Each structure stands twice: as structure tokens, then as C-alpha cells.
Amino acid sequence: xxxxxxxxxxxxxxxxxxxxxxxxxxxxxxxxxxxxxxxxxxxxxxxxxxxxxxxxxxxxxxxxxxxxxxxxxxxxxxxxxxxxxxxxxxxxxxxxxxxxxxxxxxxxxxxxxxxxxxxxxxxxxxxxxxxxxxxxxxxxxxxxxxxxxxxxxxxxxxxxxxxxxxxxxxxxxxxxxxx
Amino acid sequence: xxxxxxxxxxxxxxxxxxxxxxxxxxxxxxxxxxxxxxxxxxxxxxxxxxxxxxxxxxxxxxxxxxxxxxxxxxxxxxxxxxxxxxxxxxxxxxxxxxxxxxxxxxxxxxxxxxxxxxxxxxxxxxxxxxxxxxxxxxxxxxxxxxxxxxxxxxxxxxxxxxxxxxxxxxxxxxxxxxxxxxxxxxxxxxxxxxxxxxxx
Numbered sequence: 001x002x003x004x005x006x007x008x009x010x011x012x013x014x015x016x017x018x019x020x021x022x023x024x025x026x027x028x029x030x031x032x033x034x035x036x037x038x039x040x041x042x043x044x045x046x047x048x049x050x051x052x053x054x055x056x057x058x059x060x061x062x063x064x065x066x067x068x069x070x071x072x073x074x075x076x077x078x079x080x081x082x083x084x085x086x087x088x089x090x091x092x093x094x095x096x097x098x099x100x101x102x103x104x105x106x107x108x109x110x111x112x113x114x115x116x117x118x119x120x121x122x123x124x125x126x127x128x129x130x131x132x133x134x135x136x137x138x139x140x141x142x143x144x145x146x147x148x149x150x151x152x153x154x155x156x157x158x159x160x161x162x163x164x165x166x167x168x169x170x171x172x173x174x175x176x177x178x179x
Numbered sequence: 180x181x182x183x184x185x186x187x188x189x190x191x192x193x194x195x196x197x198x199x200x201x202x203x204x205x206x207x208x209x210x211x212x213x214x215x216x217x218x219x220x221x222x223x224x225x226x227x228x229x230x231x232x233x234x235x236x237x238x239x240x241x242x243x244x245x246x247x248x249x250x251x252x253x254x255x256x257x258x259x260x261x262x263x264x265x266x267x268x269x270x271x272x273x274x275x276x277x278x279x280x281x282x283x284x285x286x287x288x289x290x291x292x293x294x295x296x297x298x299x300x301x302x303x304x305x306x307x308x309x310x311x312x313x314x315x316x317x318x319x320x321x322x323x324x325x326x327x328x329x330x331x332x333x334x335x336x337x338x339x340x341x342x343x344x345x346x347x348x349x350x351x352x353x354x355x356x357x358x359x360x361x362x363x364x365x366x367x368x369x370x371x372x373x374x375x376x377x378x379x
Contacts, residue, residue, distance in 0.1 A: 019213050023206040030205050038194045048197070048205075055209045111195030120192035139189050157278070161294050164277060167185065168270075177188060 004028060007071060015062050026055050029072060032141075033079050039136045040083035042125040044111065050086055054079040076141060077151045084129055116177060123173035131166035134159050264292060265320050268374060271307060280304060283327050288319035295329075302327075306375045308338055308346055313368040322374065332367075346371040 006024070013021030033054050037047035057078050058065075065074050112118040124132055130152070137148040138159070145163070149156040265271060265287050274294070275282055280302050284295040302324060311320040312331055319331045325340035336350040346357040353365045363369070 019210040022213065023210045026206040026209045027202075030202060034197070035194050044195050044197060047194075048201070051205070052209060052212065056212055059209075059213055113193050113195070116188070117192040117194070120189060121194075135189070139186055157294065157296050160277065161274075164274070165292075167182075170189070171180070171185065174188065 003070060003072065008067070011062065011065070011067075011071060014059065022055075022059055025058075025071070029075055030055075032072065033075060036076065036079050036136060036141065037083055039121070039124060039140055040080070040129075040132060041086060042121055046086065050079065050082055053082055057082070073147070073151070076137070076143075080133055080137065080151055084133060119174065119177055123170050126173060127166050127169060131162045131169070134162035135166045135170070138163055265309060265322050271309075271322050271374065275307065282324075284321050284323040284329050286319065286321040286329070286331065288331070289317050306340065306373055308340055308371065309374050310338060310346070310348065310369070310371040312370075315366060340373060344373045344375070346373060 007028070010021045010024045010028075014025060030051060033051045034047050037050040037054070038044060041047055041050065054075065058075055061078075065071065112121070124135065127135065133152060134148060137143045137151060138145060143151065145156050145159045149159045152159065265285060271285065274285055278294075278296060281296050282294065283297050283302065286293045286295060305324045305326075307322050307324060309320070309322050310331075311318060313319075314332050317332070321329060321331060323329055323338050325338065328335060328337050330336075334350050336348050339347040339349070341347065343358075348355040348369065348371070353367075355364045355369050357371050
């Protein structure tokens with residue numbers, strides 16, 4: 001993703017507390033953050049809540065942003081960490097929630113544009129959270145294994161292993177899809 | 180199916196599109212949240228009398244006992260669960276192929292699967308050795324190579340293969356050899372076999 005030319009100015013103004021400048025940053029990256037959160041949670045309403053939490057946290061922690069990395073990468077890191085924590089939090093809600101989530105995905109009126117999209121998201125939702133995060137970053141966000149390792153705070157070998165294990169499981173779950 | 184073909188299927192999947200108004204309203208919603216005053220400190224709770232402290236204490240003690248019993252029961256259940264992922268030669272082969280001459284061991288224990296890679300340099304090629312150890316409480320299995328030192332179930336051990344395909348395990352307080360036909364040593368049940376590259 002190529003950053004817009006005004007991005008450094010928006011960041012500088014946001015640091016000074018300018019809400020309008022920060023809203024411009026939100027507008028620029030809202031689709032990326034909502035999509036990432038949706039892939040991680042499988043629920044649009046949760047993705048919208050997570051996206052909001054991501055931007056609020058980004059605003060509060062903007063002072064810790066270092067310009068040597070891209071703003072989108074930094075934002076991505078906040079979103080993926082919140083999504084992983086959301087998973088842990090939701091995991092505690094137990095079987096009732098997971099059954100509800102599965103029903104929501106199985107429901108044909110759940111808003112997916114096509115059958116393939118729904119099946120892929122159902123398969124992603126069956127992966128362990130860290131494997132899902134590795135797939136979301138490397139396949140959907142086009143990050144290298146080294147970048148994903150930095151975002152997930154683990155080694156590159158660990159990311160390769162998670163991607164490998166996730167692919168094996170996804171291949172089994174998506175057998176016959178796209179054939 | 181090739182990797183790029185599979186990736187293209189994954190990438191074709193699109194997410195449900197929120198209504199257009201959502202994208203228009205969302206930046207404003209975030210901005211409004213930024214302007215909200217920080218949450219006030221919660222009011223201090225009234226002082227509890229000694230009876231309520233006693234009730235809380237007893238309740239906490241009961242929770243700790245129940246958690247201990249549940250944890251103990253779960254541990255026993257997990258120890259008896261069969262672990263056989265590493266017995267799958269295809270998985271082992273694919274994993275070793277991903278990191279040629281870099282894998283020191285693939286370990287499967289109560290915490291799941293772990294990959295142990297060499298810190299530097301490459302390891303000499305040798306046939307993979309499968310070892311499974313049960314110590315009465317839990318079982319761990321791993322695939323490694325002759326000459327590797329491995330930490331399993333809290334024990335440091337060296338795994339060696341002889342020229343006849345036999346496997347020898349040596350630790351601080353034991354030596355075990357597959358050709359002795361003795362499965363149990365120092366309270367550990369050991370099973371080992373040479374997977375051999377040909378078998379993969």
C-alpha cells in the first residue's frame with residue numbers, strides 16, 4: 001500500500017491533538033483495518049468494533065510511532081494484536097458463542113458476496129488464532145514472512161511453520177473448492 | 180494443487196461489504212470517541228464487615244480447591260490422550276524439506292508441536308529417528324537425528340543411532356538401547372524407531 005503524500009502532515013497534526021487530521025488517517029486505512037479484523041473474527045460487527053478500538057489505541061499511542069516503519073504496518077500491528085486478544089477474550093465465552101458464530105457464517109443471509117468467500121472464511125475461522133494471523137498477514141496483507149514475524153513478535157521460522165500448518169489444514173477444509 | 184493456485188483461491192474470497200454510509204460515518208465516529216472525556220475513577224466500595232470478608236475468604240478457598248481438582252483431572256485426561264502426529268511420515272518429510280539440514284528436532288508434548296532449529300550452520304544429513312517417552316504422567320514424542328541433544332520431559336538426553344539401525348538414548352542417570360528389548364527405564368516407557376529416509 002502506497003502511503004498518501006499528506007500522511008506525514010496528518011500524523012504530525014494528530015500528534016498535536018488535531019481530530020480532523022486523525023479522521024483523514026482513519027478514512028485512508030479504515031478498509032484495510034476492517035478487512036483484517038473481519039478475517040480474524042469472522043464477524044462484521046466485531047470487526048467494526050475492533051477497527052474502532054484499533055484507531056483509538058493508535059491515536060493514544062501515536063507518540064510511540066517511529067517514522068522508519070510505515071504507518072500502515074504500525075496500524076496493522078495494533079489491529080492484529082487486538083484481534084488475537086479478542087480471540088482469547090471470546091474463547092472464554094465458550095461453546096455457545098462459537099456455535100453462534102458458526103451459525104452466523106453458515107447462514108446464507110450473512111452478507112458474503114459469494115459461496116467461495118463464505119467457505120474460505122469458515123475455514124479460516126477453524127484455524128488456531130496464531131495460524132490465522134500468519135495467513136492473514138502473508139496472504140491477504142502480502143507481508144513477507146520476515147515482516148509478519150516482526151508484527152507477531154516471533155521468529156521468521158515460527159511464521160513459516162504456522163503458515164505451513166495453516167495451509168495443510170485449509171487444504172483439507174477447502175477440498176473441492178475452486179476445482 | 181500448487182501453492183500459488185491455492186493462494187489465488189484464498190485471495191478470491193471477499194469480505195461482506197458494509198453499507199456505504201458506514202465508511203462515511205466511521206471516521207467521524209472515531210473522532211467523536213477521541214473527544215469523549217476519560218472514564219471517571221470508579222467509586223470506592225464501602226467497607227465490608229468481618230462476615231463478608233470471611234465469606235469472600237471461604238469462597239476463594241473453595242475456588243482454589245475446585246481449580247486444583249479440575250486441573251489435576253484435566254492433566255490426567257491429557258496425559259492419556261494419544262499423540263501420533265509425528266508418526267505421520269508425510270508431515271515429517273514435508274517439515275524437514277522446508278528447512279533442509281536445519282531441523283534439530285520436531286517435538287510434540289503437552290504444549291503442542293514445536294520445531295527446534297539449529298542456531299547456526301547446517302546439520303549433517305542423517306536418517307530421522309522417532310522417539311516416544313511416557314513418564315507415567317504425560318507422553319512426549321519427537322523426531323530428531325543421531326548426535327542431537329534434546330530436552331524432553333525435563334530431562335536432557337543425547338540420541339544416537341548405531342550402524343545396524345538401532346537407537347541409543349543417554350541421559351544423566353540412564354542409558355537405553357532399542358536392541359535391549361527393555362521398554363521401561365527409570366520409570367519412563369520408551370519407544371524408538373529409525374524412520375530412515377527410504378521409509379519417507
